[in-house]
Amino acid sequence: MNKKYLPSALIMYLNYFIHGVGCSVLGQAVIKESLAASWGVDAMKITAISAALGLGRLVALPFAGPLSDKLGRRISTAIGSASYAVYLIGLALAFNAGTNGGYMIAYVCAVIGGIANSFLDTGIYPAVNEIFYKYPAVATMGVKFFISISQMLLPFLLGVTVALTANGLPSYNRLFIGCGIGYAILFVLIFLFPLPDQDAKGSGEKEGLIASLKHTRFTLESAAMIIIGFTCTGTFQLWLNCAQNFAVTNAGWADPSIMQTYYSAGTIIALIVTSILTRKIKDVRFILVYPAICLAMLIIVMIGQNPTLMAIGAFVIGWAGAGGLLQIVTSVCNLLFPRIKGTVTALVMIASSLCNYTLLSAASGMTPSAVMIMNIIVTGIGVLLGLYVNLRYKNRMQNTNA
Template sequence: MKDKKYLPSVLIMYLNYFIHGVGCSVLGQAVIKESLATSWGCDPMSITKISAALGLGRLVALPFAGPLSDKLGRKISMFIGGLSYAVYMIGLVFAFNAGVNGGHTIAYVCAIVGGIANSFLDTGIYPAVAEAISDAPGVATMGIKFFISVSQMFLPFFLGVAVSTTATGATSYNHLFWVCGIAYVVLAALILFCPMPDTDSANGEKKQGLIASMKETHFSIESIAMILIGFTCTGTFQLWLNCAQNFAKDVAGWADPSAMQTYYSMGTLIALIVTSFLTRKIKDVRFILAYPAICLAMLIVVLVAPSQTMCTIGAFVIGWAGAGGLLQIATSVCNMIFPKIKGTVTALVMIASSLCNYTILTAAGNMTPSGVMTMNIVLTAVGVLLGLYVNLRYKNLVAQD
């Protein structure tokens, strides 16, 4: 980093994503699902619908969160995102306490707010860290994924520390929700006093909105395939993250599968480091075929031969090949293939990702763990076919450009 004055700002931005690592995956933990399901009198798999609401919130906010960040500044976007995330986390406390008296509904609404918060944090922090560490923007944005993965790796430990028993004898994790919510309020306040480059705003560049950009864009079959890959690759790791522990418990007979989260995060962390070196020698486009193919093979093995060992290996492999930067690589390939419409295609890939998060997880909430695993195999297989098509067309596309 050339300008050291931005160091505290970058640290605060990364801490936002450290807490986000808890917020985006906590509802996928089997112990959390059981705790909430007991309070609300519902099936644990139905909690997956709450996770889906995070994607709905992102869909609501994505079209205008980016332009707001460009026009009003990164601080405003991050401040809105931080406070909204606090509403989501603390709202889960009230949802748990409400029990059968509307607890599920409260959590669903709060999750939508959490998805909106995620959009504002993304559109504020991603460009801000790249602007603050302008000599290595790729490393700066990779640091976001790193902090998320570290947080997710320690999530089982956080859950163990936060667990408590209510006066009625119910298991509660409200302490963790309170800590995360209050931490977001503190970080939102701190960000107002931190220096931000806001390079684009300072240069007076006028940003074109998503709708206006789409009107001027010609969508080829390849661009549509890349947008769909944003959908399929998100489905692969989101279905695993939110439902694999239920599969391990109900099908593989693993009494406490919470350790899967740690192995999943370890795979993601190692992938971030190894893949960053591999991309120097191997074209990015190759990974959008190879990684989904690895995920597909692993998912099939887990479904056919379910066991604690296979679920553990599966968690590591899916963490590596499914969540270890595949969505970011897909976005990078979009930028290389379509350099003239980077903003539009990138935005549409992220919208496709959010749409997947909402639709696929909503569907999963009505299915058995084995059914979800089968759906993940089908979705990932589609991703492999899309990756194969883009790879076959890549040379011609680059030559035309």
């Protein structure tokens, strides 16, 4: 690693620190109540604004990756930072608009926020991978670490930024605007420091995207890796959104909210421990071992159905399911396709976004027990795919290097 790239890496990680707030803020009950009161709608209607973030991701990911490979990581990251600033400051403007179109303004801004997320993913994931090229899994898990830290701080940020409007409504516009300004600053800073892909362009002509695709052979292993982006996302998303309901209806736990604390603790600890383990163990091994751990835990919870197992399950799924597994999958894909890192990152994230939309939509009409069974099936498929990739990985890497 060249130390001259460290400031660039910090700028990119700070983008995800603020993203941790941006992607979580609409899920907070106090935010929902505040926005709903301003717009004169039911609080559950705010869920549609959150869904618009996923819509924006799906719209942008197909072309965000190729643009990152063609125009460079700096441009992709800058587009993401600027778009996220529009999203966050737009939420403040939407709140102020009240019943005069505030809801629609927020919806449009959320779509822009999803687009921003796509450009950040396809710009920053490959960039930090290129900066910390000796430890690609550590580099990509650093993204998750910065997100997790900001999400832990979010309750405190809500407390210090809340204010009352002239009508007596609680407003969190200070948080929205503050984060938006932060993104505007990062937009400027990203142009002031060097990046590896830009230096490579300066030393020689870089192969274009179409030429790279012509020389790239997509195989069953690569398809399996992309599908794992779907299954590993399903494991922690279904747990995060539905496990507390299962704890109430099946485990007899009246107030299982503490599960979120165990889940977050597992995620943060996993990021630290896994980043150390990846120095000794190949990244690809984790895409088999971690889903297998999740599968075993889900089956135990389904059979045991008691509060103690639910608490343990929250920690284990936070560790093995959400503690950087998606980032490791992205890292392994980048190793398999070194010439089109942005594009392959986009493919994994498209699979992840499709999972968010399809599985959670299906889960909304199912019982908690049925959701748990669905999670077991999805995770089991992920284990089989991870086994296949591990068996074929050595041969695939030899072909890639050749």
